[in-house]
Amino acid sequence: MSLSGPLLFVRYAYPPNRLGYCGPADSAAFGEYGVAGTVDGGLLQLARQFSGAWPYLELIAAGTGIRDPLDRRVVEAYWVGNRLLDTIPLTQVADSMEERFRPRVGTRFGWLADGVLQGGVPHHSFHVFGVYPWVGLLGDDRKADKALTVLDRCRIRWGQVTAVHDRQLTVRSRPLHWDGCLLTLGAPVVEFAEAPVAGPDGIAVGDWVSLHWHWVCDRLTGRQLRALRGYTLHHLELVNHRVEHSGPALALGTG
Amino acid sequence: MCLGIPARVRSLSAGHPDLVEVDLAGVPRLINVGLLDEPVAPGDWVLVHMGFALSTMTEQEAADALRVFTEAGP
Numbered sequence: 001m002s003l004s005g006p007l008l009f010v011r012y013a014y015p016p017n018r019l020g021y022c023g024p025a026d027s028a029a030f031g032e033y034g035v036a037g038t039v040d041g042g043l044l045q046l047a048r049q050f051s052g053a054w055p056y057l058e059l060i061a062a063g064t065g066i067r068d069p070l071d072r073r074v075v076e077a078y079w080v081g082n083r084l085l086d087t088i089p090l091t092q093v094a095d096s097m098e099e100r101f102r103p104r105v106g107t108r109f110g111w112l113a114d115g116v117l118q119g120g121v122p123h124h125s126f127h128v129f130g131v132y133p134w135v136g137l138l139g140d141d142r143k144a145d146k147a148l149t150v151l152d153r154c155r156i157r158w159g160q161v162t163a164v165h166d167r168q169l170t171v172r173s174r175p176l177h178w179d180g181c182l183l184t185l186g187a188p189v190v191e192f193a194e195a196p197v198a199g200p201d202g203i204a205v206g207d208w209v210s211l212h213w214h215w216v217c218d219r220l221t222g223r224q225l226r227a228l229r230g231y232t233l234h235h236l237e238l239v240n241h242r243v244e245h246s247g248p249a250l251a252l253g254t255g
Numbered sequence: 256m257c258l259g260i261p262a263r264v265r266s267l268s269a270g271h272p273d274l275v276e277v278d279l280a281g282v283p284r285l286i287n288v289g290l291l292d293e294p295v296a297p298g299d300w301v302l303v304h305m306g307f308a309l310s311t312m313t314e315q316e317a318a319d320a321l322r323v324f325t326e327a328g329p
Contacts, residue, residue: 025281143290
């Protein structure tokens with residue numbers, strides 16, 4: 001049975017929240033909703049505090065005529081990707097970026113807006129590759145390794161389960177690779193990942209799963225796997241094109 | 256947390272030179288300062304994103320940024 005939208009949101013948003021990177025300060029309370037599988041007004045209040053993800057959910061919902069930003073289709077669109085993303089008017093995405101980022105990024109805003117005009121859609125991979133400052137740090141040899149790790153862990157990855165050990169899974173996936181010019185997917189590696197916040201939930205060897213930081217988020221259907229891969233590669237292509245033509249320094253606003 | 260949030264350094268770590276404790280929106284957090292070009296000291300302001308300090312800030316820059324975050328959300 002499919003998870004409800006709010007509980008799907010918990011699965012994807014819990015990892016960075018648990019690490020203290022975003023969302024409400026009380027990650028235990030947030031994670032408890034995922035463990036208990038309950039949904040109430042308290043969860044909505046906590047979800048609104050994810051000020052990176054929440055405006056995207058609002059944008060997708062408004063742009064597709066869906067009333068609830070935590071509707072499962074909306075939540076899936078932002079973290080995994082689905083056809084909703086291709087139906088949102090470009091002007092609506094651009095206006096949202098203008099409202100959310102122009103006051104904060106100053107002269108860098110043109111660089112961000114350019115990403116929208118080149119086809120960026122409100123998917124988490126656009127936020128990671130097109131909005132966060134880490135791509136710009138790849139051009140600094142001293143900082144590139146850490147930047148690559150953050151980019152790889154912060155994006156939603158996909159991988160195939162090779163073993164399940166209680167609350168830990170072994171997953172084979174392709175990490176990001178930076179060759180000094182292009183950001184691509186590298187050769188497959190095997191990694192350990194924590195089970196989803198609610199537990200392994202029947203995930204078995206051979207399943208394809210999504211990962212965020214060092215947690216497994218959810219089992220992926222074939223459709224979801226194709227969508228996650230497709231939107232991720234789309235935004236990688238955009239950022240590579242921009243790095244190639246503008247140089248990483250522009251991403252930092254130093255060019 | 257979209258593009259980083261200002262945090263004030265509370266204390267340095269004796270065991271790991273790249274780790275410092277900061278006050279991040281009222282919550283104590285350990286962050287990595289290994290990406291900075293200069294060492295930091297207690298009382299300094301840094302811009303933090305995904306557990307790393309990306310740059311140092313003056314107190315005025317931090318105040319300005321915090322004002323924006325308060326108005327628009329971090």
